[in-house]
Amino acid sequence: MHATCASTVYPAPVSELQVTPIAAFSRLVFVLLFACALAASQPARAASYLTKHCADLEGKTVPPSIIGLPTRGAVIGSASVVKAAAPGNRNGEYCRIVGAIKPIEDSTPDIRFEVNLPTRWNGRALQMGGGGYSGVVVSGTEPMSFAPDSTPLARGYATFGSDSGHVGNAGRADFAANDEAILNFGFGHLKKTHDVALALIQMGYGRDPEKTYFAGGSTGGREGFTVIERYPRDYDGVIANAPAINFAGVRLMGVAVGQASYGKPGGYVGLAQQRRVFDTVLHECDMLDNAADGIVSNVEACRKLEPQIIAAVRCANGQRPSLRDSCLSDAQIATLDTLRDGLNLPYMLAFGVDTYPGYNVYQGVDFSGVLGLGDSPTLVFPPAFSVNGYLFAQGDAYVKHFVTRDLSYNSIGFDIANPGRYGRRLMALSAAVGAMNSDLSQFIARGGKLIAMHGLADEVISPNQTIAFYRRLIARYGQDGVDSFMRLYMVPGFQHGNGVFIPSWDELGALDRWVTDGIAPETLVGTDIASATNGRSRPMCRYPAYPRYVGKGNVNNAANFRCVYPGP
Incomplete structure (x- = not known):
């Protein structure tokens, strides 16, 4: 409780260490x-x-x-x-x-x-x-x-x-x-x-x-979930985009990717191979939403085509590609499979978490950008974002600074499945830096509202972790219960701040209308601010719906799309 005009009464000190001047x-x-x-x-x-x-x-x-x-x-x-x-x-x-x-x-x-x-x-x-x-x-x-x-x-x-x-x-x-x-x-x-x-x-x-809100993305998205879970009485509404809620999970995921890329012979996936996977996915999946627009919108239908996509990019007999070839060897595909499969830990982190869901590797993620898998088969020390990939560089820094506190530690040798004496520290860190507590009852009880958004092509924070947490909330509160306080928008083509579709939309206005006037957001409209396609628009569909072109009219106009649910 804070001082107000009605009463300038302050709370008691939270500890004897606090002395008010x-x-x-x-x-x-x-x-x-x-x-x-x-x-x-x-x-x-x-x-x-x-x-x-x-x-x-x-x-x-x-x-x-x-x-x-x-x-x-x-x-x-x-x-x-x-x-x-x-x-x-x-x-x-x-x-x-x-x-x-x-x-x-x-x-x-x-x-x-x-x-x-x-x-x-x-x-x-x-x-x-x-x-x-x-x-x-x-x-x-x-x-x-x-x-x-x-x-x-x-x-x-x-x-x-x-x-x-x-x-x-x-x-x-x-x-x-x-x-x-x-x-x-x-x-x-x-x-x-x-x-x-x-x-x-x-x-x-x-x-x-009159109203207090929070808004952020990535780390800020994790912070948005954090304030809901830890300080629910302080906020009337929250915006959380691309939330890094399973912070320990994504950092361990980065270590696993580095180990597959640089700890195994031939595991590094070069820029040409990264681009070939993306182009192949577009060839197979772009039209699954009825529009040739460079966006994989129907991710679930694309997932069913994964075997043929992998077959199309694999080198003959799984051998290493030549200098002129952009096919992928078995070792390189194994690295991408590590990204796709995510982590399944034989122990629990905070709040009963033992997984980190993988990425949409074969459904439209472009790992050749600045936050991708890096541009060199040579491992530098410490790993650098552009050279060895963002995920691995951040995971390596986490192991060195947070977990072992040993700057000479080689994370290629870190045993994720059996962390030994570091196990208790991993648990403590996942509790301190993370937002995986699905008990949002106090936020719900005070009438708080949450709008979350994540790109389905995110290459940094897995969108499937956000979806998994959303499903945990539904398992706990039921669909109607979750609908009463939360909206989740999963955006096709959007990566971690970049991508073939970058939405501009008035999240804050939507949140304020919901909190203040009780007008819950449904399908909204996002305008693309990607340089190559600036100005086109798409529906922002509530998960699990995706935008599908109706087959006529300007393909760059959201009015010619409908939000539909993936088929069986």
Whole structure:
């Protein structure tokens, strides 16, 4: 519970380690009371106060007693008004607040955050998630991934985000040497940033948001499921795209792919072979939705053609291809089969998880891109994204930094099936960084809403894991129960931010209408922002439906498609 205009009562400290500075606490209460008085009398004057006194927030502190997890409080490093006419600003006038949340241990990095309070506030707040291993402050000033024409801040949302509790970039895992930093990355930064942001929103406007949302993709998608599972009372709605919910699973999957590619003779699948598989799949499966559009939409029908696709790309007698040939040897097909089959572990990770479903290797995934399988048969140390593939490079970093904490460790030799002394750590890590808890009862009970989207051609996070988790929810709550709070959209042709179809659609608007007006989203429309096919549109179908061309009219117009269910 946070302070409101009706009651400036704060919760008790969450631990004896938290000592609220009296001066800071007094300043906070004063600002809250003053802002509340303004908001109660004249909303326009409250906005004017925000603009006039934004800079006064600089140097203020937020005491640890109002942050729901242990910290040493937060410090506002800077606060200033960004004018609507400022160069490069597309967000209208707003108060930009930047600060840091102090950890318990001196050796742990701060959680750096940014909060943006628009002068024309719509009464809503939006927390925005990160990507990869984060490490860079999510400013909240940029457009959402699939709505590039506007920003939530420009639409009146108070926005906020953080760096997840360490400095680096999305590909660096070296922060995992610190246990508190791991917990911050896994879940702690979400709650801590949320609570500080809401305190600042109260300081700015004198009241709580009417609705609070979360939106993110990949790591941000995992964070979306995380807040639903861990902090269900804090959010009215969540957007979770391409969610890395089984974080341990995808990292172990990357290790398995690296072992197949570089730990076995001839296992590396070259760029020519990667492209040949993709082209063969398109040849066999593109028209299964009745449209020759470069998109494999009917994935389930394509899956039935897998044997003939493999036969078409296999080299004669399964031998290694010549320099001029793009066929695949048996060893290379075995590597792709590893990707397709996923993991089946002989032990349990957190929440009873013992699998990681595989990828749609023979149903339209292009592994020849920057997040694919790499471009070299030579293994470098440490593995690099472009050279040895994104999945393996990230999996190797996970084993080195998170699991063994041994930078000289060779993950090619890591025994996934029998991790030995690392087994308990794998379990602990999967609980700390992961969102596989299917108990969403508290989020459902409060009326929370969830929109999830995933590309069926995703080469980084398996879309089949998202589908599997969705089915777990149905097994637990029934189809009607899941329909009451969740919508899942699986998008053909969309990869991990790239692909032959990249949808632009108003997810935030759809979520807000569902939460605020009770209008549940059904079939929506996505506009392609891929450079080669920019502007064409397709229905965004609720899973398990897919868009099928009706056989007449412009093939680039969503109106000429219907959402249909895969046949038996």
